[in-house]
Amino acid sequence: MIQTELASWDDPETRPLIEFVNVTKRFGDFTAIDNQSLKIYKGEFFALLGPSGCGKTTMMRMLAGFEMPTEGTIRIDGLDVSTVPPNKRAVNMMFQSYALFPHLSVWDNIAFGLRREGKSGQALTARVEEMLRLTRMEKFARRKPHQISGGQRQRVALARSLAKAPKLLLLDEPLGALDKKLRQETQFELMDIQESTGTTFVIVTHDQEEAMTVASRVAVMDEGKLVQVATPDVIYEAPNSIYVADFIGDVSLISGVAKSRVPSDVAPQDSAGGQPSAQQQDTPRQPQPNAFGAWLHDTVFEPVLGARSKSDEQAVEPAQQEDTVTDTVRELPAGGIAIHWADGQDPIIATNADPCLDGKTVNFSIRPEKIGISKARPDALNAFQGKVIDIAYLGHVSTYHVVLTNGLKIMAQVSNTRRISRRSITWEDDVWISFSSTAGVALEH
Amino acid sequence: MKRFTWFNATSLTIGFAFLYLPMIVLVVYSFNASKLVTVWAGFSTQWYVQLFTNSDFAQSALVTLKVGLASASIATILGTMAAYVMIRGGRFFGRTLFSGMIYAPLVMPEVITGLSLLLLFIAIGLNRDAFTIILAHTTFGMCYVSVVVSARLSTFDRSLEEAALDLGCSPLAAFRLVTLPIIAPAVVSGWLLAFTLSLDDLVIASFVSGPGATTLPIQIFSAVRLGVNPEINALSTLMIAIVTIGVVTASLITKYTARRPMDA
């Protein structure tokens, strides 16, 4: 995704709301957070994502003030809060168990924090009513927590933590106790509330779908380290490690040795043994811009210089991908690397990979929905033969498990736009899988 | 599926007869005209009259109540603190000793507790009176309170306290506004338990009390060691009546308050 405006996290001028500076947290011998730095900006919906025990809850509890960092500094709004107790921080938290006070009514739960800061009378009532309206809990104000449903409790907990209008709201697995349908609805509600109140939200979750849905940026954590901090689309499309690729969604991994490709390399179709496309025979090869250059040309120079040559771009997309536009920039067959993944097989061409990987063992990671599947050999840069061994029908999509000639298993996902009976590919069929030269990511081993 | 059979009915009947017949006999014979408790000689309330004219019993009942109220109240405060330390205190020097000292008095024979406290009071030259009984009763009472309260605290969701801190409470305010109201039923049960045990205690009190402070159990014991005494029957009847009214009222209140949320 291309940002036309610099987001706050890309703008070096913006002062972060939260800053972790070389923070380490140890519990006895166990290092929960290992010398990590992180900046979170005002208005963000920031997700800390990882499996249980990865340190995400510790990060949040240090923000709330329930844990003190062993080393390093935490700044909120420029102030060092490393040793400030939780009751003195302009930070509120929504607890995983909701932690609603069972002896107080919904109204009194929401008023609790306001009363602590000395609000009373009209001001108090007005604010509590406002929070009740925001979370649509007006009718239940007089009930006790055990007299309302799980979803309602979740909303009361949110109202209570937002009542003091904190600079920062922390949400610890806020939707974990809800069933799937309610969870999805509530995710959008949370996003609406975050937008309307303008509060910075930091959410802790182990549910990657939830993090991708709600967050403006996601930090993927593993064993006390922030593995990747980026927008959801970057995390998904360009994971920086096998860990991230594997943690977010489904992925097929192919390991091989990278060879850098020079633009004058032999056209891949030739070695693939298929029919070279007419375009490529007619037009002499030209040096091609990289993605940024192409974008620059298309958006800035095009009116002046006219359309650039797109002749070498891959013409064939995976069959089912036409509607989901993955690339606004057309792909280029030159540059990048070729990955030699099996003897006697064509290398995988990854034009978006760094040629510096030359000679190294890499893992080529590719999402199933980026892979097309067909019975006839497709006209694609990367096309390999295999056999269908399994089909998982999930309703809206089907995932084909294809085993390649060297035994490697690859997943290919196809939208079920047609009725199931009309589909031509079935078990034991010999098929071709294909993907574009920018569909996957080469990760250093 | 639960079954209620003749076997169950019989065993319950026999069991409850065994539990309650002796007390019923005690009550019935308190209205006996004869001084011989075992021979029925007609209805009379003379033993009650005699009991109320005997100022010794009133005196010792007052001492017992005073000791019970004071020791139960101090024991509740100390026991709740001890429970809090046990469940929330984390690690500290001598934790094992501390938990040992909380559990040991529960299983310690009364004769040993009484003897050891008496020897302590003599060693430090403390005069034995109601105050020493309060000290002794507070010590075992706080252990019972701490067991009851820590059972409640251990199932207490800690994030409730964290939520209070997060919403701006100091740790003390969080305890007062959140923890205490939630554990209150356990604290009240602890107090009642400590109070009852204090009223009931004979052995420890007879070790640590002095001539000036005779509690009711000591008074009763010195009367019945010589044999059955109709005045004691009358006194027992009064005590059973008070306890029964108290327990029944308490259970009705609990039942009523437990139902109320459903009405709302």
Add this chain to the structure above:
Amino acid sequence: MRRASLILVPYLWLLALFAVPFVIVLKISLSDIAIAMPPYAPNWEPSDGVAAFREFLSGLDFENYVWLSEDALYWKSALSSLKIAVISTFLTLLLAFPIAYGIANASTDWRPVLLMLVILPFWTSFLIRVYSWMGILSNTGLLNQFLMWTGVINDPLQIINTDIAVYIGIVYTYLPFMILPIYAALDRLDMSILEAAQDLGCTRITAFWLVTIPLAKQGIIAGCFLVFIPALGEYVIPYLLGGSNTLMIGKVLMNEFSANRDWPVASAVAIILLLILVVPIVLFQRNEQRLREVGA
């Protein structure tokens, strides 16, 4: 700072009024009887200095324990206490189990009432409950009157002032302690397990022996310890219901202390009573631990 004072207040209280007295008992049990006040020697005051303390330590010995071990009375009283505690615990179990089982199988409306009826006697005075049996068990008491009226016996039975009266007293006063843990264990028991046992070919009786009893085992063990431990050190029941022949270690201790004014021997008896109790107490704690783990 606040945390430190929270820990220190109950800690110091227990140290001063539980641990220190216990050390004093231990120390006096190693001293000799003296015709003085306090009636034991040697003594040491901090003002006496370190040298005197060394002398004081050398004055302590195990003489009282040696003496206790040589006197048959103490052996007999220890064994008799054990015997009385074991028998009355067993009798309590026999009576309590059917009651607990009956409550567990009663309808949900009745259960709280029945439980309250079990607990109610606990709130009344222990002393009164023991006293109530004095009139019933005496030679002219109601039990003998009843038995003679039915013609079962012609002459009154001697029940009071015997071990039998002590058993009855212990069973009666400690019955709720046995009923409640067994009831708790039976209440946790999933009735579908019994149905599964019957489905697999058990009769109701074999299902009871093979399924109910093993699953209620920990409740039974807990109840037995709750009766056995206090019964072993019991003083009031053998004093009021037992005779001069009823030997119990608590009674011996009281006798040494108040009648003989032999504080060192009384202290030594206390220590021995504690040593006897250590084993059941440790076993009880382990059982409770296991119970908590099962519950978690």
